[in-house]
Amino acid sequence: MPQLSSGGGDDLGANDEMISFKDEGDQDEKIQENAFTERDLADLKSSLVNESETNQSPNAAVGTREIILMRCWQGRKWLLLRGLGTKLLSPGLFKVILRLLIYVYCHCFGHFQAVRRGQQNEHRGYQEKHREHLDGVSKHQDGGMYKTAYPGYPFLMLPDPYIPSGSVSPSSNKVSVVQQSHGMHPLTSLLPYSNDHFNPSPPHLPTDMSQKGIHRPQSQDISGFYSLPQGGVGQMPPSMGWFSHSLMLGPGMHSTGIPHPAIVPPSGKQDHHDRNMYAKPHQEPKREKEPKKPVIKKPLNAFMLYMKEMRAKVIAECTLKESAAINQILGRRWHALTREEQAKYYELARKERQLHMQLYPSWSARDNYEAGLREGAGEKNKADWGKKKRRKREKQQDSTTDPGSPKKCRARFGLNQQTDWCGPCR
DNA sequence: ACGCCTTTGAAGCTA
DNA sequence: TAGCTTCAAAGGCGT
Structure with missing residues (x-):
């Protein structure tokens, strides 16, 4: 029976638990203390892969699942999702959502097809490709690229509340550009x-x-x-x-x-x-x-x-x-x-x-x-500026008859724009 | 992609 | 020197 181990993802800068699959047959009672129950784990596992018992390399397959699951969380901000989710949702509800996410993720990309067929070479190829993808992501630091590179990603790319433009390195989860x-x-x-x-x-x-606990450049x-x-x-x-x-x-x-x-x-x-x-x-x-x-x-x-x-x-x-x-x-x-x-x-x-x-x-x-009139500006800019100036002048004339704002009000009552209070508008 | 709208105040420009 | 003009911010909207 696989076991969930919880540990800090410190390298990721979050205090969330890191969950990974351990080798089967290592069953003990610690699971009762964990956030996930044994039954939850079984559900999670079954949702990840319906692995055949006849798999020739069960350990390798388990290891693969571990890698993929870890990558899911590290590279796709799932740690953040989980950290937020456990605070906003009840543990049970969050686990259901988490399982659903993993399920859809795995089935969208067919990550486990190769494992299921025992085609480890093919799967190794995927791992390399996936690693290349992650490396590419860390180079681009661009959340938008997921959408084009992986059609299924919009589902997983949750907005990162910590980073305005999603500039984050999946490999380190450190803010690189702010x-x-x-x-x-x-x-x-x-x-x-x-x-x-x-x-x-x-x-x-x-x-x-x-x-938040996110690593960021030292402020001055x-x-x-x-x-x-x-x-x-x-x-x-x-x-x-x-x-x-x-x-x-x-x-x-x-x-x-x-x-x-x-x-x-x-x-x-x-x-x-x-x-x-x-x-x-x-x-x-x-x-x-x-x-x-x-x-x-x-x-x-x-x-x-x-x-x-x-x-x-x-x-x-x-x-x-x-x-x-x-x-x-x-x-x-x-x-x-x-x-x-x-x-x-x-x-x-x-x-x-x-x-x-x-x-x-x-x-x-x-x-x-008046950038348009600065030295070197073209004739068109000068002409545009002239039009703009005329428009503003016309507008200014209109404003003297419309006491809709304090400024207009001051103009109407002949008050100084800089110093006088606009009593009538208050 | 870019300008407009809308506000006040500071600063530059012009007569 | 008084008065006029531009530009700072913001984000939806129209062209």
Whole structure:
């Protein structure tokens, strides 16, 4: 009778159990203590393979099953699935789901056909092929490739809540490339204004990751950023002077080697770039054909910081997704804040600008200003810009008669846009 | 793929 | 110097 052994998959960075088949005939009472009962195991085994008793190499077959099952879990994030599943589901229900997954997996790929027929050579060939596949996966680090390489994989490729773009090496389960969370500005995270408002996690890591046992790159100690003296970049410890490092590392690179989200390619929006960055790595050569100067984004102002923080809350409360509508609500809420509440964000924004100046002393907002009119821009860009300008002017004229927003309201009542309160809209 | 929408505030530009 | 313009973020939507 096979036995389940539970042990830590420490090399995988998770605390989940690792289950593997042992040689048959090694029966004892430990199984009663295990999460799986003997009967469960029998079910699991039978669902994996209806192996003939006449198999000439039973040990080899068992070993094969062990390898495959181990690979199932290691390479396909089943450890994660199990870790989550045992927390979210009852043990019994989870075991049923797990058995079903294994059953479908095995039957989709016919992994056990060769074993069943005693064609070990063929199966060895599969193992090699499978190993090549796994190696290929670890090279690509691209969850999307499963879909094309193995039609059955969408069923098994569960979204990884720890890794935004599924950039994970199956062989090690270590995060190799990470991406900025959408809810965090690169500089915002460096401002420990409030734990409630601003997560202290590194900007390029999702919040979840800091709470899980997944291995991740060591975050920098950034607590001293705002205690820097004037012109403090030069006095930063070597590990913190990532302005100069980023120049050496190239566009968009943090000194850690992680792409810095404040520096983005000039073409397209940042989020567009991020989404494609890991999902379609094979398109990278296309981008390389057009080497362009990286764009350093403007520091966020107080309202932008407020929006970043409150957007998720508004989305949850109002079940809205359109940013335009959300921004309208946030605009009103912003003006509903007290001066003290707003002062937090103004101070935060001031520190952002200060840090931005220290990081990019030669940067100017002009760098990103009217790109279409910059030197070297084509006539078409200039023409487009002219149209855009006209549209905006027309829109501005309309806005003076529509008090739908605080800004419009101020315009209508002749108030200063920068300093006056928009009483009528509140 | 890219621009628009929509908000406020900072900064650049222009007359 | 006042007033205008652009750009930061966000994501659905239209072209």
